[in-house]
Amino acid sequence: MSASAYVDTGSTGVESRSTPVNAEHGITVIAAVLTVVLTAVAFWLSYEHLQEVAAEHGMADAVARSWAWPATVDLFIVIGELLILRASLAHKVDWWAIGLVTAGDGASIALNVAGVGKDANALDYVVAAVPPVAALLAFGALMRQVHAYLARKALTGVTTPPPGVNEPSTPVNVSVDRPPAAPAAPSLSEPEAAGELPVLPVGVEGASAPVDAEPVAVEARSTAVDLCMPVIYPNRVDQVVRALYGTDFTQPNTARMTMAMAGLGLGASESTARTARGRVKAREPYLADFPTAIAG
Structure with a gap:
């Protein structure tokens, strides 16, 4: 026989702080979408201006080459930012990747501004410099959001319910075994039942009769279960x-x-x-x- 005690592991005495999960998720999605749109628009404006610069300086008759030439400048920014993201996920600093971003963005800004001409208005230079600068900042912000998402996935490791959602408590069945009952007394033979003593051989002493001890009742108690979540370090x-x-x-x-x-x-x-x-x-x-x- 065994007695079962139930321990409710749902109530741990620690209340989780409620957060507006839906609002936070919505803001994150909107920010990510706007960042992607800004990055695409800024790169397109910078890329098209560099194509015009290439067409005006020796590639007017080679349309395909004039459109491919800006990639030799702007793609350095993309490659460098991706390498920086990889290094940050490994908790390292990649100076070569930082150099690629600096060289690519510096060249993009300089060529966009130089393509305006010498006698242009100051505001024309500002307009030409804004797209490559915006492309650098927007793409960096996009990589930062990707890094935050990947770090958060690495921290959790498993799919958990969002904060503020209470999981139903699951009872844990803890069994407490009682000690085995005392063995039953042997049945008496017919002479013993009639009150006659059994005849023993000479020189052999009679063994002591077993005493039927009354079993002691064991009180079933619930066993406390200590549930502790392990501390996970993503770094x-x-x-x-x-x-x-x-x-x-x-x-x-x-x-x-x-x-x-x-x-x-x-x-x-x-x-x-x-x-x-x-x-x-x-x-x-x-x-x-x-x-x-x-x-x-």
Whole structure:
């Protein structure tokens, strides 16, 4: 026989802060759409002006080449921004990608402005410079939104219901087994039932009769279940620093953190290591009670 106790895991004592999920999602979608539209318009204006510049300077008879030539300038911005996005997702700095964006946008602005001519009005130069500058800023904003989306997906890892939606609590069946009952007393034979003592061989003492102990009732109690969600660190540097706490249960110093980061190709910046250690201790305050091996 076993008694079952039900523990409701739905109520954990922590209330989640309600957020306007629908409004936030709508604003994010509108901002993303407008950013894409602005990026496309700005690149189109810059691209077409560079085509006119190419047509006026040696490519008037080669229409296809005049339309392909601006790509040798504007595509550097696209390639550089994509490489910057890849580096930021890996928590690195790609100076080569930054150089590509700088070179491509600088050349695009200079050629758009130079294509206006020498004796043009100052406002004509401003009008020519706005599309390439807008293309750079809009495309950078688009890559930032993509980075935020990918980082958020990496942080969750699993599909969870939006904040403010209460999940039904699922009862956990915890079984408490009772101790086995005492064995039943053996049945008496006919002579014993009649009150006669059994005849034992000479030299053999009679064994003591078993005592039928009354079973003790066991009270079934509910067992508390501690449900804790693991702390997930999307930042690889934070993961490395958090793992060092579990090696010898001491707070890692700067030398250990930078050595571990360098071993995984994450750089060896001391400020980055200290900042990551601060983030880890902020998310798990009990780690601050660990002893410090060597001040770092």
